[in-house]
Amino acid sequence: MNSRKSSEQFLAIMVALICLFGRPVPARAQFGGGTQIVFDPQMFARQLQQLQQETATVTNLAQQLQYAIKNTTGGDAGVWQSNQNLLTNLGNLINEQEGLSYTFQGLTQEFQQLYPGFNAASTAGVQSPQATIDTTLNTLNGALASAQAQAQNFQAEQASLQTLELKNQTAIGNLQAVQVSNEIALAQVQQVQMLRQLVMAEMNSQNVAAANQLNNQVQTGLEAQALFSAPPPAGTPNFLGTAATSPPPQP
16 A cells, blocks of 8 residues: 555656656557556656756855845945034134134235234234234134034044944945945045144144244334434433434425
8 A cells, every 4th residue: 555655656756747847758668569658767867956956056046146136235325424514613713713714815914914024114004912912812712712622523423433333343245345434434534634624723823823923023123123213302412422402494
């Protein structure tokens, strides 16, 4: 009974294979004038092996397709954001403190007006010495405010770095990894811009402070020169012991 059941199962498998791969060319044998179909087990073994090879090929192609999908899947771009407004505000902090900032449009003209030692031949429209000192102090104060604003931005920068680190850990393909690298490169460029702004603010302060010192020296020299060049007042004894008199009026 079991032998008959096994035979029936084998026959069912053979029929299924025939349906899958096409009907094989039967071998016909003559037995007593009748025709019987003879199945070739080797042929079915070869077809089964071919099916296994084709299945493996399809599996490999499916894996390659999955890898291709992962490597071309994006979504990690957009972490970087422009800091143009922050850079502009940092530069304007010196102006807000009523100092002399590198962002001021008429910087050259304002500099010459504040520090007449820059052009001793012309003192027209020169501000008072106290105003010059106040501008210098305000410029130094504005530079400190700009540095403080950069320090206050460290928390936001740290949050951006943590987001980039998370995306770096969870990248599932080449495209996402490349996009994370691009975001990191953009963040590095921003840091260079912030450093340049800080250097400009420092140079701004140093130049204004040096200009104020030099201007004071020039002004002191001009005042001393004017004092020695002025004629002595009437009635002041000169080196001959006689009183100086005013020059006679010109006709």
